[in-house]
Amino acid sequence: EIVLTQSPATLSLSPGERATLSCRASQSVSSYLAWYQQKPGQAPRLLIYDASNRATGIPARFSGSGSGTDFTLTISSLEPEDFAVYYCQQRSNWPPEYTFGQGTKLEIK
Amino acid sequence: QVQLVQSGAEVKKPGSSVKVSCKASGGTFSSYAISWVRQAPGQGLEWMGGIIPIFGTANYAQKFQGRVTITTDESTSTAYMELSSLRSEDTAVYYCASGAVAGTRFDYWGQGTLVTVSS
Numbered sequence: 522e523i524v525l526t527q528s529p530a531t532l533s534l535s536p537g538e539r540a541t542l543s544c545r546a547s548q549s550v551s552s553y554l555a556w557y558q559q560k561p562g563q564a565p566r567l568l569i570y571d572a573s574n575r576a577t578g579i580p581a582r583f584s585g586s587g588s589g590t591d592f593t594l595t596i597s598s599l600e601p602e603d604f605a606v607y608y609c610q611q612r613s614n615w616p617p618e619y620t621f622g623q624g625t626k627l628e629i630k
Numbered sequence: 631q632v633q634l635v636q637s638g639a640e641v642k643k644p645g646s647s648v649k650v651s652c653k654a655s656g657g658t659f660s661s662y663a664i665s666w667v668r669q670a671p672g673q674g675l676e677w678m679g680g681i682i683p684i685f686g687t688a689n690y691a692q693k694f695q696g697r698v699t700i701t702t703d704e705s706t707s708t709a710y711m712e713l714s715s716l717r718s719e720d721t722a723v724y725y726c727a728s729g730a731v732a733g734t735r736f737d738y739w740g741q742g743t744l745v746t747v748s749s
Contacts, residue, residue, distance in 0.1 A: 522692075555735040557675075564725055564739035565675065571734065608675055612734040617689055619665065619677040619736075 523547050523613050527622035533630040540596040542625045544609035549589045553612055556585055556594045559624075560605045568607075569594060596627075604629050632657040634726050634740035641746045647714040650743045652726030659707040660684040663731050666700060666711040668722040669742075678724075681709065682731050716747045 524547040534540055544554065552572040557565035567576040569585035572592060582597045596603055609622040637651040652664065665680035679690035681700045688700040699712045709726055724743045727736035 553734040557736075559675075564742055565727075565736075566739070567735060567737055576737070610675075610735065616692070618691055619667075619680075621667075621675040621677065624674045 522618070523550060523611060523620055525609050525611060525620055525622035527607075527609060527625045529625060530623070531626045531628060533628050534599055535630045536599050536601055538599050540594075540599055540603070540627055542594040542607055542627070544587075544592040544594070544622050546590045546592075546611060550611040550613075552588045554585075554587070554592050555610045557608045557610065558603075558605050559608065565608060599627075601629075603627065632662070632728055632738040634728060634738055636724075636726060636740040636743045639744040639746070641748065642716050644717055644747055644749055646716050647712060648716060648745050649710055649712040650724050650726075650745070652709045652711070652740050654707045654709070654728065657728075659702075659704055661731070662728050663733065664700075664702065664709040665727050665729070665736065666698075667725045667727055667736070669725070670719070670722040673722075678711070678713075683709070684731070713745075716745075718747050721745065721747045 526545045528543045554572045556569040559565040573585045584595045586593050606624045606626050608624050612619050633655045635653045640648050642648050660683045663682045666678040668676050678694050679700050681688040683702040702709045726740040728738045729736045
């Protein structure tokens with residue numbers, strides 16, 4: 522089973538600052554990594570897929586990078602609505618399973 | 631744009647079963663895969679299993695093998711997740727999520743269904 526480890530667990534920043542979130546896989550996942558945003562009481566929302574592609578309607582301030590085992594989600598300039606929990610996720614070919622990282626909470630400093 | 635609408639909250643006794651539904655609209659039901667993901671209070675996301683309606687075959691996370699059953703009804707574009715032998719640790723919000731067949735991500739999510747297991 523591929524394990525995804527996100528860091529940091531909590532990130533405290535102010536609006537306007539740049540946020541950098543990390544996701545590390547226990548073995549290569551090629552570029553098949555996605556990022557989600559989840560706000561309290563809401564379902565997760567897809568932000569980035571295949572490591573660097575923004576999902577439909579996602580603002581350009583969100584970007585993803587990486588391949589293999591190390592991935593990064595960057596928010597270039599934080600807006601008030603960006604403070605939430607972020608999860609990375611991958612799909613393994615065999616067995617065909619999906620796994621999520623444990624999440625990074627982005628909070629207002 | 632696919633929309634997924636789930637059934638309402640449930641309260642169950644330990645040892646019983648729960649069946650949650652997920653009705654899809656806005657797309658061709660048989661052309662995508664449906665997964666179930668749960669989230670215990672204050673915890674992260676956990677994939678339970680998924681199904682491809684056009685094939686009718688489901689696969690499950692090893693942790694839930696033997697306890698979860700995922701099915702679909704193409705006539706109503708609805709997916710179901712049944713979890714048996716409930717225990718308090720199964721108290722969680724259960725989400726259905728859809729993506730491409732053999733896809734690597736979940737493009738659309740249901741609103742979630744809270745299942746509370748309590749004596």
